[in-house]
Amino acid sequence: xxxxxxxxxxxxxxxxxxxxxxxxxxxxxxxxxxxxxxxxxxxxxxxxxxxxxxxxxxxxxxxxxxxxxxxxxxxxxxxxxxxxxxxxxxxxxxxxxxxxxxxxxxxxxxxxxxxxxxxxxxxxxxxxxxxxxxxxxxxxxxxxxxxxxxxxxxxxxxxxxxxxxxxxxxxxxxxxxxxxxxxxxxxxxxxxxxxxxxxxxxxxxxxxxxxxxxxxxxxxxxxxxxxxxxxxxxxxxxxxxxxxxxxxxxxxxxxxxxxxxxxxxxxxxxxxxxxxxxxxxxxxxxxxxxxxxxxxxxxxxxxxxxxxxxxxxxxxxxxxxxxxxxxxxxxxxxxxxxxxxxxxxxxxxxxxxxxxxxxxxxxxxxxxxxxxxxxxxxxxxxxxxxxxxxxxxxxxxxxxxxxxxxxxxxxxxxxxxxxxxxxxxxxxxxxxxxxxxxxxxxxxxxxxxxxxxxxxxxxxxxxxxxxxxxxxxxxxxxxxxxxxxxxxxxxxxxxxxxxxxxxxxxxxxxxxxxxxxxxxxxxxxxxxxxxxxxxxxxxxxxxxxxxxx
Amino acid sequence: xxxxxxxxxxxxxxxxxxxxxxxxxxxxxxxxxxxxxxxxxxxxxxxxxxxxxxxxxxxxxxxxxxxxxxxxxxxxxxxxxxxxxxxxxxxxxxxxxxxxxxxxxxxxxxxxxxxxxxxxxxxxxxxxxxxxxxxxxxxxxxxxxxxxxxxxxxxxxxxxxxxxxxxxxxxxxxxxxxxxxxxxxxxxxxxxxxxxxxxxxxxxxxxxxxxxxxxxxxxxxxxxxxxxxxxxxxxxxxxxxxxxxxxxxxxxxxxxxxxxxxxxxxxxxxxxxxxxxxxxxxxxxxxxxxxxxxxxxxxx
Numbered sequence: 001x002x003x004x005x006x007x008x009x010x011x012x013x014x015x016x017x018x019x020x021x022x023x024x025x026x027x028x029x030x031x032x033x034x035x036x037x038x039x040x041x042x043x044x045x046x047x048x049x050x051x052x053x054x055x056x057x058x059x060x061x062x063x064x065x066x067x068x069x070x071x072x073x074x075x076x077x078x079x080x081x082x083x084x085x086x087x088x089x090x091x092x093x094x095x096x097x098x099x100x101x102x103x104x105x106x107x108x109x110x111x112x113x114x115x116x117x118x119x120x121x122x123x124x125x126x127x128x129x130x131x132x133x134x135x136x137x138x139x140x141x142x143x144x145x146x147x148x149x150x151x152x153x154x155x156x157x158x159x160x161x162x163x164x165x166x167x168x169x170x171x172x173x174x175x176x177x178x179x180x181x182x183x184x185x186x187x188x189x190x191x192x193x194x195x196x197x198x199x200x201x202x203x204x205x206x207x208x209x210x211x212x213x214x215x216x217x218x219x220x221x222x223x224x225x226x227x228x229x230x231x232x233x234x235x236x237x238x239x240x241x242x243x244x245x246x247x248x249x250x251x252x253x254x255x256x257x258x259x260x261x262x263x264x265x266x267x268x269x270x271x272x273x274x275x276x277x278x279x280x281x282x283x284x285x286x287x288x289x290x291x292x293x294x295x296x297x298x299x300x301x302x303x304x305x306x307x308x309x310x311x312x313x314x315x316x317x318x319x320x321x322x323x324x325x326x327x328x329x330x331x332x333x334x335x336x337x338x339x340x341x342x343x344x345x346x347x348x349x350x351x352x353x354x355x356x357x358x359x360x361x362x363x364x365x366x367x368x369x370x371x372x373x374x375x376x377x378x379x380x381x382x383x384x385x386x387x388x389x390x391x392x393x394x395x396x397x398x399x400x401x402x403x404x405x406x407x408x409x410x411x412x413x414x415x416x417x418x419x420x421x422x423x424x425x426x427x428x429x430x431x432x433x434x435x436x437x438x439x440x441x442x443x444x445x446x447x448x449x450x451x452x453x454x455x456x457x458x459x460x461x462x463x464x465x466x467x468x469x470x471x472x473x474x475x476x477x478x479x480x481x482x483x484x485x486x487x488x489x490x491x492x493x494x495x496x497x498x499x500x501x502x503x504x505x506x507x508x509x510x511x512x513x514x515x516x517x518x519x520x521x522x523x524x525x526x527x528x529x530x531x532x533x534x535x536x537x538x539x540x541x542x543x544x545x546x547x548x549x
Numbered sequence: 550x551x552x553x554x555x556x557x558x559x560x561x562x563x564x565x566x567x568x569x570x571x572x573x574x575x576x577x578x579x580x581x582x583x584x585x586x587x588x589x590x591x592x593x594x595x596x597x598x599x600x601x602x603x604x605x606x607x608x609x610x611x612x613x614x615x616x617x618x619x620x621x622x623x624x625x626x627x628x629x630x631x632x633x634x635x636x637x638x639x640x641x642x643x644x645x646x647x648x649x650x651x652x653x654x655x656x657x658x659x660x661x662x663x664x665x666x667x668x669x670x671x672x673x674x675x676x677x678x679x680x681x682x683x684x685x686x687x688x689x690x691x692x693x694x695x696x697x698x699x700x701x702x703x704x705x706x707x708x709x710x711x712x713x714x715x716x717x718x719x720x721x722x723x724x725x726x727x728x729x730x731x732x733x734x735x736x737x738x739x740x741x742x743x744x745x746x747x748x749x750x751x752x753x754x755x756x757x758x759x760x761x762x763x764x765x766x767x768x769x770x771x772x773x774x775x776x777x778x779x780x781x782x783x784x785x786x787x788x789x790x791x792x793x794x795x796x797x798x799x800x801x802x803x804x805x806x807x808x809x810x811x812x813x814x815x816x817x818x819x820x821x822x823x824x825x826x827x828x829x830x831x832x833x834x835x836x837x838x839x840x841x842x843x844x845x846x847x848x849x
Contacts, residue, residue, distance in 0.1 A: 244656055251660030259648065319648060328644040330610045333634035333661050486627070548612045548626045 024079020076104030105137035151223030252342035306415035314422025416535035425546035461520035468527025475530035482537035567616035591755030600744035637706035652681035662704035670703035711743035783833030
């Protein structure tokens with residue numbers, strides 16, 4: 001007699017949703033913070049220059065929308081993972097396709113809506129909510145469906161994503177009245193029935209593609225694209241592998257670099273490719289000006305990018321997204337300082353390369369703009385529309401070095417500090433810091449807006465001294481704790497002191513040149529400049545806490 | 550035959566009164582254990598008994614909440630280089646980076662161990678039939694275990710720690726490779742400390758064992774001593790009995806009527822005298838397998 005098997009569809013769906021949420025909620029939180037952080041910093045810095053003109057506001061909105069999509073979409077894709085882990089479950093292909101598509105789409109739409117809602121409330125930027133949220137959901141579905149359709153081959157996936165990216169970029173431009181990404185003609189305020197139908201149709205197609213691809217994978221068939229030879233197989237001679245490392249430090253650097261080294265430069269490469277293609281294809285109204293403008297924007301944006309990158313790179317086992325110090329690394333016969341040092345060295349090299357590329361891009365786009373339009377627009381952009389003109393006037397050519405140096409320091413510091421935080425391997429601590437960071441950031445932004453509007457009067461000197469002294473105390477505490485536990489020695493402390501003094505000397509010289517020598521800003525600068533060296537102590541402390549639990 | 554555990558030699562692993570709690574779960578409860586230098590030491594216990602937690606303390610991956618852990622006379626948390634440089638470790642979950650190739654993993658590991666024996670590593674690679682260019686993620690469970698074993702062995706460690714080494718190996722490989730490696734290491738005067746819940750394997754290779762149960766060390770003894778002091782004796786009484794009379798050192802007892810079988814702690818002669826004292830005759834006396842000793846000790 002056959003026993004009747006009843007699958008409780010509701011329970012299965014709830015369970016799969018729960019699994020998705022468990023896998024991704026921390027990533028969602030981080031992505032949301034990153035979205036809000038980047039957008040808020042951009043708007044908070046612009047709010048002082050007065051209201052934005054409509055075109056600039058629209059361009060900014062669309063650019064930030066795509067940046068936000070990269071963060072939230074990445075988090076959603078990571079939470080979805082590969083469908084193969086569900087293949088043994090008694091769930092239909094349609095059920096799996098829905099599980100692998102819709103939760104991520106909802107998350108992306110919700111995250112955009114939260115960001116837009118908060119920015120509208122805080123800065124009055126008037127971002128449309130419903131239309132872009134639905135569009136981004138459909139875009140994520142396309143990314144997910146094309147990835148599953150392309151199979152596991154990286155090149156095939158990349159090609160599919162490029163195609164999807166291009167098509168959706170054109171579609172979004174059409175929804176914003178036509179034109180190019182940086183010169184859109186209208187804001188997409190209302191979603192018409194036709195647009196809604198089109199989005200629904202696209203989502204339907206994505207669902208069908210997903211379902212067919214899952215059915216194919218379940219059967220064990222190879223994706224069609226995988227039969228195409230993407231690259232000739234390199235024949236390896238017997239024993240053709242890595243030559244011997246000079247030391248354990250070199251080996252550990254190689255270990256970290258192979259996993260994490262190229263992530264930050266790759267982000268710049270994607271940005272650069274986008275800008276170069278846009279410039280070459282004449283996509284910008286004022287090509288050279290937009291190019292330099294975007295380069296400067298990227299330089300400012302490197303700090304939040306580095307912050308998010310630090311939260312990723314701090315994972316001890318990045319491929320498995322595991323922050324716990326696993327036994328493979330924990331049993332290396334190397335000191336904790338050496339292990340964390342290899343990671344910091346990797347990150348510094350990564351930052352240096354990215355920064356070098358950025359400097360080259362700045363030099364190139366400045367030269368192009370100067371050759372095309374003379375010095376006026378160049379100076380306008382380099383001095384942030386004249387705000388930093390006093391520095392340029394007294395420093396001359398050294399002003400470029402100040403800008404470049406500031407970019408280097410503001411990229412390195414959040415990257416290394418976020419890495420140190422994740423190196424603790426304590427998820428609860430990470431969540432607490434991220435959540436409180438978000439709260440503090442929002443408070444600071446509100447504080448800054450109120451001050452700009454004259455609604456709040458607090459002497460600058462007070463908060464500057466408080467922040468500066470707090471940063472200094474935290475850094476010194478980290479060094480004292482690390483030294484007392486024998487994690488770092490005098491050479492590291494000496495190097496950190498020398499580094500801090502050098503940075504203070506350079507910053508002080510710049511202030512001296514412009515005659516700005518009030519004590520409170522100096523205290524703030526000195527305190528904040530301790531943070532770039534803080535990871536020399538914080539990283540080994542954090543890893544020791546993770547390695548010896 | 551020389552005593553493999555000379556009492557005068559300092560222990561290679563010395564754990565004293567170590568306690569470890571994870572939230573409210575007591576993982577190790579006042580554990581004291583000495584592993585002598587040389588020989589093969591088996592740590593046996595059921596799933597969740599605390600074997601891996603104990604090994605993690607030995608490797609310095611967990612810090613003792615109370616008590617002390619010393620390996621080669623050093624604290625592995627304070628001195629990871631001094632201790633881990635002399636240890637070869639194969640983890641239970643074969644924790645290897647998937648993105649590396651076998652050859653890369655060998656080169657990478659070599660950089661940390663000055664005593665790495667290149668010829669021996671190559672010999673092991675060939676014996677284990679591992680391809681230098683194969684990525685770790687493409688290896689089967691058995692190959693992965695062999696790769697882990699290779700990098701744990703190739704620097705000829707003074708102390709080899711294997712956490713559940715058998716999982717993932719098929720019976721033939723398990724018997725041939727593991728047995729050979731453990732014996733070779735032991736014969737060179739090195740020490741093997743390994744955990745397992747597969748007791749036939751422990752019985753085959755270990756010279757000394759410790760039984761851990763619910764975070765407590767229940768027993769530590771040499772394998773010979775363990776077998777001599779745990780017996781199954783069958784007693785015949787003059788009359789039929791409803792309940793078996795108490796025999797000193799009884800761990801379990803079964804039977805009916807005049808004949809009862811006891812699993813006891815104690816040597817044959819002692820048990821014989823004890824049986825006579827309660828008016829019974831020993832009609833059967835046999836040693837126990839490690840499996841039987843373990844089960845009876847845990848159930849008792």
